[in-house]
Amino acid sequence: MTEEHGQLLKGGIGMTNLAQLERDYTYCESIIKENSKSFYFTFKQLPKEKAKAVFAIYTFCRFADDRADQHAPASKRLHDVDQLEHDLSLFQKGYVINQPMWRALRDVFQRYEMDIQPFFDQIKGQRMDIAFERLETVEDVEQYSYYVAGTVGLMLLPIIASETDRDLTSQAISLGIGMQFTNILRDIGEDYREMSRVYLPVQEMNRFAYTIEDLSTSTINDNFIMLWEQMATRAESRYDEFMSVLHHFDSDSQLPVGYASTVYRAILNAVRDNDYQCFTTRNYVPKEEMIRLTGELSLETVQSES
Structure with a gap:
């Protein structure tokens, strides 16, 4: 020591x-x-x-x-x-x-x-x-995402789901994976430019005919958008899985944890609204939008409980 x-x-x-x-x-x-x-x-x-x-x-x-x-x-x-x-x-x-x-x-x-x-x-x-080594498949990206982010969901589980007998392990991991996919899709340019890392899977890049050369020149074309949306859809399915069991989490934790999922998911829409510019622009959810989204979630939660 x-x-x-x-x-x-x-x-x-x-x-x-x-x-x-x-x-x-x-x-x-x-x-x-x-x-x-x-x-x-x-x-x-x-x-x-x-x-x-x-x-x-x-x-x-x-x-x-x-x-x-x-x-x-x-x-x-x-x-x-x-x-x-x-x-x-x-x-x-x-x-x-x-x-x-x-x-x-x-x-x-x-x-x-x-x-x-x-x-x-x-x-x-x-x-x-x-x-770092290039990730070949979407499943490889999900495995990597478990280690760097799904683990966070597991760390938090004893705190935010301390009162339930239901096993929420899979959903906690899914939230972390969804968030990491969001990070990847938000930070494509930054990761390549500053770390020389490409987290988009090789198979999917080949499938959509989007090359490293395209990425290096910050090319946003139809192929890129289809590739990006394929990964975003995967992330959104993870958010959906998590939100489907939100009511099983501790009552005092449901809204804050639901907020985290909803606000982070909204980063994907921020990229879309910015015409998929994730090479030179840091996309984020403005505070006003955070407040609007959390207000909607609060109303939905109250209505579902009434």
Whole structure:
């Protein structure tokens, strides 16, 4: 354990005072607020304790992603991801690195029936990005999406579905996969330009006669639109699967989680409204549209319960 990773605490939160813990959660909240306004907007509406747990989990995922995507040699990125996995292994054994994220996560694991495997799977997904290889099929993209995003759904499940006996594992994974497909379709230009990564599957690109050369010149033609829509339809089916069981989630979590699904799905329409320009423009859902969509969902939920 290097000094930069801080002192190890055995037993975790029992050795951490409550004032410090509140500061730790405030730190985690600042991370999600800075990096994902849409997630923050939706999950902030959870009950306070649940929201704090989500913020801590998001911070872990943000740290994992940042270590894989930093502008550094692959050896440095792999080293940092290895260190994160080492720290997670210590955490699994009951040790906590004396840092805000780890102290907050220990509290989350004490409050909820958490499964640590999705956290390890998330790290595996980051390794897939570091040693990136083109994905051949849509199914390959879905498998990759499980590791980097479906895992997040599993991490959140004990928090937002703590009162049901129904197995919602598949739907939680589907939400994450739908969101990752959305990220891919939103960030096609950025991923290629900044990371030299193409997440569109080889088979589908061949099927729609859209080439790497087309992508490198930011070509938006009928072939591209058909390819993009094929992937978007796959994402939307995942959102549909998730929303079909929304009523099985905790009553205090249904609307915020439904908001997250609805607002993120709306990014796809933002790209469509922008004539599929996802090479040079960062597409997003304006705050006014977020408010409108969440208002519609609230009304639908009230009507379905009445």
